[in-house]
Amino acid sequence: MPPRDRPVRYPRNGAGDAALTAGVLAVLCAVVPIIGDYLALPVAALAVVLGSIGFVRADRGTATNPWKALTGGLLGVLAVFIVLIAQAASGAFG
Secondary structure: OOOOOOOOOOOOOHHHHHHHHHHHHHHHHHOOHHHHHHHHHHHHHHHHHHHHHHHHHHHHOOOOOHHHHHHHHHHHHHHHHHHHHHHHHHOOOO
């Protein structure tokens, strides 16, 4: 009997790619005044969560895009700061 080949395992890059997409979208929504208050924060949270999942997968060796995951997560954090600074500047906290 011939030896069986191992099944090919493709990298699980979906979380990192989605994190980068969500991070860019969150930053773009954060700079738009009305949309930023309602849409940017949930999308930024999604970017941070997906970025951490993608980075853990890359650390374990099942994904090959740690920089996309890290960049997406950091863009999500940046979007949160942009929204908070915009709300503080407009006096929404007070």
